[in-house]
Amino acid sequence: MFIPRNTRDHVTSAEKTTVSRVRQAAASACRLCGRLRYELIPAAASFGMTCLGWLHHAVGVDASDLAGYGLGLAATGALTYGGLKFKSKTAASLGVAASGTLVNTAIGAMAGPSVPSLIAGGVVTIASYGVYVPWLVKTRHERIALQIKAAKTAPLPDGMGINVSQAGVTGDTEEETALRRALVALGVPAVDVSQIVFTDTGWYAVVTLPPGKNTSAQAVIAKRRQLEANLDLPGKLRLTEGAQANQLIVRMQTTDPLAEPVPWPGVRVSSIEQPIPIGVYPDGTEILVDLVDGHVLVAGGTNKGKSGGINVLAANLVACDDVHLAGIDMKPGALELGPWQRNMVALADTPETARQVLVWLKSEMTRRGRYLATLRGPNGERVRKWTREHGKYIVLIIDELAELLRQAPDVVSELLTLMQVSRAMGIRIVAATQSPSEQAFGGKGTDARQQYGTRIGLPVNEPTPINMIFGTGAFGQGWRLDELDLPGKCMVSSERYSEPNEGRCYWINEQQIHATSLEHALLDDGAAEDVRPHPQPDPDPPTPPSPPSGGGGPHGGRPVLRAVPTFPDGSRIPDNRLALWEALQKAGPEGLTKPQMVAAGLAGHGTSLQAPLAQWAAKGWVDDSGKRGQAKVYVFTAAAHTPAHEAPATDEENPACPASL
Known part of the structure; x- marks a missing residue:
């Protein structure tokens, strides 16, 4: 019959596929049998003798053959008896095995392929394994012991x-x-x-x-x-x-493609809803952080690259049009986050100002929740999640989390509330710590680690913190931060990355930080201005006809700008000294005595009177040479100063912003 060429090719291809699959299956079976050949010996021997019996049945069995089987059984029985009598375990075992094999073969020869023959083969196989398995286990244990002894005493x-x-x-x-x-x-x-x-x-x-x-x-x-x-x-x-x-x-x-620092390639995102690249893996793929999915924990030892990772995140966030950035830096003077002050809506570097930031975020969370409650989806369903359509996200970066909770333990409740609730309102927290401990995560009964959807682990000096960062059992599962040998190397755990994989964070230098900060600055001079969104929750707003643009909810848009009070030398006036400074200004040439300051409540603002007054007198801003009765009089004498600036109210519903952070 004629078959078209294309049909013949099709049949040939199908046949080749079938043959290939058969060969693969046969090869797999052969490899398995080869690996388990010692374990399969009794079964193979029993099956082989059963087949010989069936073959004998096929060619015919006469009386002489049966007599031969009988003589064989008598001989193996005698061997078994002799082994038992003279306590020879080897002879007895051989006799039993030979007797079982002859019985199996004889039944197969007499009955052929039949149920009795299969039953006899199964019984013999099970019985042989009862003797063979203990011998095999003992032999292997002896072999292992010999190898260990040889390895410890001499070359193998x-x-x-x-x-x-x-x-x-x-x-x-x-x-x-x-x-x-x-x-x-x-x-x-x-x-x-x-x-x-x-x-x-x-x-x-x-x-x-x-x-x-x-x-x-x-x-x-x-x-x-x-x-x-x-x-x-x-x-x-x-x-x-x-x-x-x-x-x-x-x-x-054997080779480390991440042995050298990887330069930061520059801003790569324009929205927080995009994955943020923070580094690379050895194969060249980028390490991505999905900040919109949840909070981020950055933890590692001292001088191990934690600040670099934080700065890379901040550099990308300041370029996002849908983000308000805030910061808490517990290093005096905000040494880590200070370069980003001109890009932030709030920056705190003391327990008092940190507390204000967290209280503001909590009130903003409440306001946003009320706003979301007024919104409905296209089918009338309630809106339960904040997106950029509702306004800007807020990202709070906390540097030295453990130090914040040590200096201000009373903020734990606000922080935990934000961690657990604020994600639905578009608020994200990036927390960094050099001391991952129970206290850094809230203390006993208030563990906040589960709230961090993304955890970035940097090198640590010992394995103890690893389970603290990544969770119980992480050490044994390969999250070996103690084996990261260079600063900036990291492992990331998130929904995107579930397996331990060593990477390295980008290296961002001071010039890049400064240039990026200037390019995306909220103000022309970040050293003289501070920015802060409205800190008070608004009344329940009416349902808007369409999602507002700019900031979140009603009265959204650009945050209210607030001039920062400064000393005559241009440095910022701390909140706990602002009231005293303003009181001396208002007193004018009359000045104030310490008893008058105490009576006015100026000694209850988180500081003593003596320290700031002595400092200002030494700098010539205050004259303390006069007296009123027995009390020294302090008169404001600064030739130039920055007066306290009243924040303008935006409308009747928006009260003025409080003191700058």
């Missing part, structure tokens, strides 16, 4: 343990052989080592360990340094738990 011979079904010390490659021998020397011989896979940065393999507590993956991970020394191979060893309890993933990194 290359011929020991070639097969993969037994605990061996040789492999298909130099790396596999070294790995097997290192595990044997550690006292944990590998049951199996999968084929080693080589990558651009090194190699990895999956090791199956013997069952037991002392041979588990966790036990080997705890001895990583010893195993690395036993391997004696170039590279950096990393160990993680596999999918099963007795599986160990061994990774050896």
